[in-house]
Amino acid sequence: MEITQGNRTAEDESITICRRIQRLTLHLLTPTTTTGNNKLALEMLTCASRVKLNVSVEELSSYMRGKNREIQEAVYDYFNARPELQTPVEINKDDHRELCMRQMVGLVREAGIRPFKYMVEDPAKYFAVLEAAGSIDMSLGIKMGVQYSLWGGSVINLGTKRHKDKYFEGIDNLDYPGCFAMTELHHGSNVQGLQTIAIFDPLTDEFIIDTPHDGAIKWWIGNAAVHGKFATVFAKLMLPTHDRKGASDMGVHAFIVPIRDMNTHQTLPGIEIHDCGHKVGLNGVDNGALRFRSVRIPRDNLLNRFGDVSRDGKYMSSLPTINKRFAATLGELVNGRVSLAYSSVSVLKLAATIAIRYSLIRQQFGPPKQPEISILDYQSQQHKLMPMLASAYAFHFATFYLVEKYSEMKKSYDEQIVADVHALSAGLKAYVTSYTAKSLSICREACGGHGYAAINRFGTLRNDHDIFQTFEGDNTVLLQQVAGDLLKQYQAKFKGGTLAVTWNYLRESMSSYLSQPNPVTARWEGEDHLRDPSFQLDAFRYRTSRLLQSVAVRMRKHSKTLGGFGAWNRCLNHLLTLAESHIESVILAKFIEAVQNCPEENSRAALKLVCDLYALDRIWNDIGTYRNVDYVAPNKAKAIHKLTEYLCFQVRNVAKELVDAFDLPDHVTRAPIAMQSEAYSQYTQYIGFDP
Known part of the structure; x- marks a missing residue:
């Protein structure tokens, strides 16, 4: 029942009171009356006065890399000890192919690393090897993927005992190279x-x-x-x-x-x-x-x-139709998508490491008659690189979860897990590879002219990674698969069906997400609220649910006049946005979970900071959607933008520790501008100056 006070409601009064309290709090905590240069100086002083996190690189790295750290270090150590197997900056096609084959043979026959055996017995270990090999040379990672994930995987997963008995050992030891x-x-x-x-x-x-x-x-x-x-x-x-x-x-x-x-x-x-x-x-x-x-x-x-x-x-088959047999066949080949999503994150980590380390040592301009400052101290550089660093962490935990689900699927063959891995691998492969492709160009630009030097790797990384968006399923096609699964799940919800694990939040909260946004919470702008994981996850899921409900209505409407295919094509951009929104929701949920599970306090605080930046940056990037449905009021939108910029600054303060936690040694990054010491001397020696 609505209680009125003149022309105002009790709800209006409540909103006004909350707003006044928040405004008074802001005035008490952060002076806002200064203008011009004085305001900028005061804001910088306020930021600088915050205590910097004391991040243990070893603790954070150990938490991120887990039990497969040793096998990756074995890959790195092997190539560090064999400089003749490292890929030079300039190499022609035919020589590169022969070198790549020698690299793979060396890993398997000399270093004793057996990827095919790992793929069957411990998939997480296998994907860790692929990630490390791709960091050495992306061609090596892909060639190994062709040999073991595709050729070997097809024999093991689509064949029967007679095929495994005949081909397994030859595929494993490279006697049987295949396509x-x-x-x-x-x-x-x-x-x-x-x-x-x-x-x-x-x-x-x-x-x-x-x-x-x-x-x-x-x-x-x-x-x-x-x-x-x-x-x-x-x-x-x-x-x-x-x-x-x-x-x-x-x-x-x-x-x-x-x-x-x-x-x-x-x-x-x-x-x-x-x-x-x-x-x-x-x-x-x-x-x-x-x-x-x-x-x-x-x-x-x-x-x-x-x-x-x-x-x-x-003809004999336990599956009654061509479509069911086809679906079962493709379902067994999902490991290629898993490996691409996982490997794409490693490319993003590598590029971010090079760009951020360079941005920390490169100094340019500064206050009059004072020393030059690091280019990472500029807000524009932070805006380019810090959300990217946050995304690398978010993708790491999401793809780590994907590998865990894949490993579980290979043990149990549970139908629900199979469906979940199929949808999740399609969505993550599409979303992560597209993001990484865009980020590689940003990293190159962030390093100015030095980013254009081939020795600093951005050109090679960008060119080698570009095809990730196409093979093992074109990204646009894969996102359509995710959208199609979402629509099926949406229909199942209203028919009493069960939902796959990835879509659980739709069952739990679709009704609340489709109701009108709360006009009170739409105006909350306090930092504690904006950094609350519940708010962040609700915002992501609210957007996905609205997109799903609206595209379902549009599809139903257009199907009547255009048919199913015509309706799908008419709504295609809407469907792609829906799929991306859903995948972002899954990524954030896994990141929040990883933060909560981190046992070491300082590492957990650093991950929380990075997670907040990932979430609020994504919300701000799509702020128009939230404003259009009144999920976020103008004052709250402004507060999100301001806090996102501040979090970029805070992440910048621990950026060195965060990239160091990726644990990529100099002989793996191999970019002079990313060396942790004497970067410029390495660079000058490379082009011929005496040390």
Whole structure:
């Protein structure tokens, strides 16, 4: 019941009182009446008077890197002791490919690191090795991913015992280098549209692999141009029939196809291999194109976990439809997306480390007749780099959680966990790789002319990482998968269905998020409130819930006139925004959880500071959305902006410790401007000056 006082309500009076108390508190704590240069000086003095956090790099690093720290250090130590295996700044394509192969062989056969065994027995350890290898040379990390995640992963996850017994050891020790031949010239993301065919011949008990036209040529196949001896080829399985059709299409399946002679390394008959040539980046990986002309393989080379063909040509599967078999097949290949999301974070850490260390030592300008100041003391530089540093930490914990869920999935094969990992890996891969790609250019610009020097690595990192946004699923397509899953979960909620783990917050709070925002809390602007994890997470989830509800209404409306596909296309940008919003909510939830679980007090305080910056920076970047629905009042929006800038300053004060906690030694960063001592002398010596 509404109680009125003249033309004002009790609620209005409550809002006014709260506002006055907050304003009085602000006046008491922080003088705001000064103007001009005096105001700036007072604000800087107030900030400087705050006590700097005492962060233990060792404690924070130990908490972040966990039990797999040792295996990463083994990778780093191996290459530090073998300078001839380190990738030079200038190297041509062919030499880079051979070096990359030697690097992988050295790790496996000399250093005794067995990635394939780790992938099967301890996935977290495997992803840690990939991260470390990619820090040495991104081409090495990708080539290892092709050998073990893709070629090896397809054999182990899509095959059965006979395939594991025959191929496991050779894949593990690199006797059997292989490829993953899925993408075609005309088809990439639409895997069900692949046009390579595999026709069963019952007379010889063989499959005949054919490329029916040039559009079906396998394209961008890693390891194919030079080193691969086998390929997992994805093709439509065709069974002969006695009717006029001639053959029955059983859907896309995977087949092991030898492509080169084991002894001579000569290309086998019926197989045509061409080099895809020089690429924008990752030129240590030998991408090739494959065409098949009536290539015969034994029936046993069908990877038959989800579908098999008997000697007399009968098809057998525990899954009743082509779509179910296809979904099961792709579900087993999710480790590629997991590794890309995880590895992309390592690229972001590396770039942020180089840019921030340089920004700490580089001095420029300053007050008149006083020493120059570090460029990281400038608010503009903090605004570029500190939210990026916060994001690197946020992504670290989110992808660490993804790896844990993936490991759990491989042990239990629980349907809910499988669905959760599929959606989460798609979303994180898309979101993290897109963010990292943009950040690499920002890091280069933040280092001025020195960032343009190849020796300082930004160009190589940017070029090598760029393709992360495309392979293992184009980012736009992957975000659509996430949005599609969200809509299914939304419908399930109103039909009494269960929700996957990632979407739990929708079940718990969709109704409250869709109600009108509280006009009182919309005006709260105190620092304690803005830095409260509950407020931050509620804000992220409120935005996601509103986007989900509104796009569901739009889809229903447009479907009536445009059909399902037309409605989807009409709402596509809305759907992509929804997917990104949901993934940001998951990332923040995992970051908050990591802060709370950190056992050491100072490390926890540092992580809390970084987490607050991540959350408030994201809210400020989308402040228009919150203002449009009155979730945030004008005074609160202003307070969020002000606090975000202040948190950037606070994070700057511990930026050195935060990047040091990534534990990337100088021989791994390898950028002179990022050296922790004598950076400029290293730089000058590189171009020829005497020490």
